[in-house]
Amino acid sequence: MRIVVALGGNALLVRGERADAAVQLHHVEAAARALAPLAADHDLVICHGNGPQIGLLALESEADPALSRPYPLDTLGAETQGMIGYWLAQSLRNAGVRKPVLAVVTQTVVDPADPAFSAPTKFIGPIYDRDRATRLAEQNGWTIAPDGPHWRRVVPSPEPLRLVEQDSIEQLVSDGTVVVCAGGGGAPIVDTGKLVGVEAVVDKDLTSAALAIALKADRLLLLTDVPAVMTDFGLPDAEPLHHLDLDELEHLTFPAGSMGPKIEACRRFVEATGSTAAIGALADAEAILRGEAGTTVGARVTEAPPRMTPQGRILRP
Numbered sequence: 055m056r057i058v059v060a061l062g063g064n065a066l067l068v069r070g071e072r073a074d075a076a077v078q079l080h081h082v083e084a085a086a087r088a089l090a091p092l093a094a095d096h097d098l099v100i101c102h103g104n105g106p107q108i109g110l111l112a113l114e115s116e117a118d119p120a121l122s123r124p125y126p127l128d129t130l131g132a133e134t135q136g137m138i139g140y141w142l143a144q145s146l147r148n149a150g151v152r153k154p155v156l157a158v159v160t161q162t163v164v165d166p167a168d169p170a171f172s173a174p175t176k177f178i179g180p181i182y183d184r185d186r187a188t189r190l191a192e193q194n195g196w197t198i199a200p201d202g203p204h205w206r207r208v209v210p211s212p213e214p215l216r217l218v219e220q221d222s223i224e225q226l227v228s229d230g231t232v233v234v235c236a237g238g239g240g241a242p243i244v245d246t247g248k249l250v251g252v253e254a255v256v257d258k259d260l261t262s263a264a265l266a267i268a269l270k271a272d273r274l275l276l277l278t279d280v281p282a283v284m285t286d287f288g289l290p291d292a293e294p295l296h297h298l299d300l301d302e303l304e305h306l307t308f309p310a311g312s313m314g315p316k317i318e319a320c321r322r323f324v325e326a327t328g329s330t331a332a333i334g335a336l337a338d339a340e341a342i343l344r345g346e347a348g349t350t351v352g353a354r355v356t357e358a359p360p361r362m363t364p365q366g367r368i369l370r371p
Contacts, residue, residue: 055272056097056227057343060262060319061085061336062278063103063238066138069181069204069279073110079141086145088277088339093151093232099223099269100142101262104134104238108255109179109207116194127209128241128251135159135237142234154231161218161249162240162256168212176211176255177201210254214239214261218249220268227269236261263319267326274323274331275342276316281335283313283349300324300354320351328353 066081067073092098108130115124125133139157146155174197182190182198187205191198199208217223217240226233239256243249259276266274282294298306303321308314313333320331334341334348341347 055095056099056269057092057273057275058099058101058262058266058269058271059089059092059275059277059339060259061100061102062276063105063107063258066102067106073106073180078107078138079145082138082141083145083148085277085336086142086149086151088336090146090149090151091340092343093146093153093155097227097230098232099227099265099271100232100234101236101258101265102138102142102234102238103258104131104138105176105178105255106180107134107138108238112207113179126251127253127255128243131238131255132159132241135241138237139234146232151232154229155234156226156231157234157237158219158223158226160223160236160240161243162236162261163215163218163245164212164242164252164254164256165215166244166246166252168210170212171210171252171254174208174210175199176209176257177206178209178255179207181206211239211257212242212252212254214256214264217261217265217268218243218245220265223265224269236265257315257319259315259319260322263323263331266323270327271323272329273343274320274329275339276319276331276333277336277339277342278316278333279335281338281348283308283317283333295349298349298351300351303351317351324351324353 067078071077111130111133115121136159143155143157181201181204184205187198190196196207198205217236223233223235239258239261242252242254242256244252263274284292284294300321303317308317316333323331331351332342332348338347
C-alpha cells in the first residue's frame with residue numbers, strides 16, 4: 055500500500071513547550087517509532103508541519119541586528135525542511151527502518167493572485183496572551199488571530215498548485231525509498247518562467263493531499279496532537295467522530311486555521327481518488343491505518359443526506 059502521512063507541526067512541539075532542539079528531537083524520535091512499522095510494510099511518504107519552527111526562525115531573523123532585513127518566509131520554510139527532514143531521516147533509521155530514507159527540500163507553486171495573500175489565516179510561531187500578541191503585532195507589522203484561548207501570528211496561506219519535485223518524489227517512492235518531503239507545505243514559489251519565492255506559508259495538509267492524489271496513494275493519514283475529529287471541540291461535552299463520509303462533511307464546519315484544512319485535505323483526497331483518509335493522534339498511527347482509531351473519512355455511502363441535531367451531532371439515516 056502507498057501511504058502519504060502528514061505530521062502536524064504541533065505534534066513535533068507541544069503547545070507551550072520551549073522550542074529547544076533537544077525537546078523537538080525527542081518528539082521526532084517518538085514520531086519515528088510510531089511510523090517505523092508503516093515504513094516496514096508499505097511505501098511511505100512523510101510530510102510535516104513547521105508552524106512553531108518557522109515562527110521561531112522568523113522571530114530570530116527579525117531580531118538579528120546584523121541583518122538589513124529579515125529572511126523571507128519561503129527561505130525560512132526551506133530551512134525548516136532541512137532541519138526537521140534531517141531529524142526525521144536520522145530518527146527513522148534509528149527506529150529500525152532499513153529502507154533508504156531521503157529528505158527532499160520541496161518547492162510548491164502557488165498563484166501570485168491567490169486571494170489568501172490579502173487574508174492571512176495560517177498560524178505560525180508560539181502562543182501569546184492577547185496583550186502581548188497585540189504589542190508584537192504593532193512592533194513587527196504582524197497580523198494576529200485567536201487560536202483557542204491564545205493568540206498567534208497569522209500569515210498568507212495560498213493554495214498549492216503543484217510540487218516542482220513531484221516527479222522525483224514519484225521515482226524515489228517507486229524505487230522503495232521512504233521520502234520526507236513538502237515540509238511546511240513546501241517552500242512557496244511562483245512560476246513565471248523563473249521560479250521565485252513568495253512571502254507565505256503553504257498549508258501542509260492541503261499540499262499533502264495534492265501530493266497523495268498525484269502519487270495515486272492508497273491512504274492519506276493526517277497525524278496530529280488530537281485523537282480524532284471532535285464535535286464541540288474544547289467543550290465538556292465534546293465527542294469524537296469515528297467515521298465520516300463526504301455527505302457528512304458538507305454539514306460540518308471547522309476553524310479555518312486548524313482542523314478546517316485537515317477536513318478539506320481529506321475531502322479533496324477522498325473525492326479525487328475514492329480511497330480513504332484519516333485524522334488522529336500520531337501515537338495511534340498503526341491503529342488509524344487499520345480504522346481502529348482516529349476519524350476515518352470515506353466516500354459517499356448514504357443515499358439521503360444526514361440529519362444534524364442543533365448541537366451538531368450527526369444522525370445517520
